[in-house]
Each structure stands twice: as structure tokens, then as C-alpha cells.
Amino acid sequence: KKAGIKKWIKERKTSLKGTMVRSPDDAIFDEITNYISALEMGLKRIDTQTSSLIRRDKDVSTCMLEFGLGCEALCHIDDEINGVVSEEDDTTISTGIGQTFRQMGKTADEISKLSYEYYEKELSCFREPLRDHLK
Secondary structure, three states: OHHHHHHHHHHHHHHHHHHOOOOHHHHHHHHHHHHHHHHHHHHHHHHHHHHHHHHHHHHHHHHHHHHHHHHHHHHHHHHHHHOEEOOOOOOEEOOOHHHHHHHHHHHHHHHHHHHHHHHHHHHHHHHHHHHHHHO
16 A cells, blocks of 8 residues: 555655756655655654564563572472471471472462563454554
């Protein structure tokens, strides 16, 4: 669509220049051409920034997941060193810092999950419709 409009304006401008002297309509065509070019550059900038925002949201989700896994690993190390084994079901119960790491790991996992859901919604409800409008 954009290429068609630009081509039409260029053809009209050329036909006016080739067969006639410069007319007031040429200034209008120049103004429209400049407007379309500026609009196109602005839309490309919006598309680039939107991609960056969405990529950042996905990275946050991934980082929180990795942080949660790291906390869980620290919890298990603490369990091996200082944990108390329950006689009922042979599970290890964290005490002190191990319990803190376990809670931080669970919280980071929940944040990661929420962040990823937000990323998916942003992608489907914001990025894809915006990209459709930019076409």
C-alpha cells in the first residue's frame, strides 16, 4: 500500500514536471511525500522499540527463572549440610538460611511465571496488532 501511494505521487509529480511548468500542486505533492517519509520512519522506530520492550520482558522472565533455580540449588546444599530429615516421609526440612533460599526460589519461580504470562499477553494483545497496523 505504502509503495503504491509513493509511486503514484512520484508519477504525478514527474508528469507535472515533464509536461508543465511548476505548479502549486507540486508543493502539495512534496509536502505529502515528506509527510509519508517521516511517518514511515516514525513507525519503524515504534516497531523497533516495541520489539526491544518485549524482548526485555522475556529476558526478565528467563532471569527470574534462573535465579529461582539458583536459590533452590543453594537450599539443597544447605539441606545436605544442615538439614533435618523427617522420619515420616524421608524428606529434608530446611532450617535457617536453607528455608530462606527455598522461599526465595519459590517466589522467583512465581515471578518468572507471571512475567512470562505478561510477555505472552503483551505479544498477542499489543505487538501483533501493532505490527498488523504498521503493515
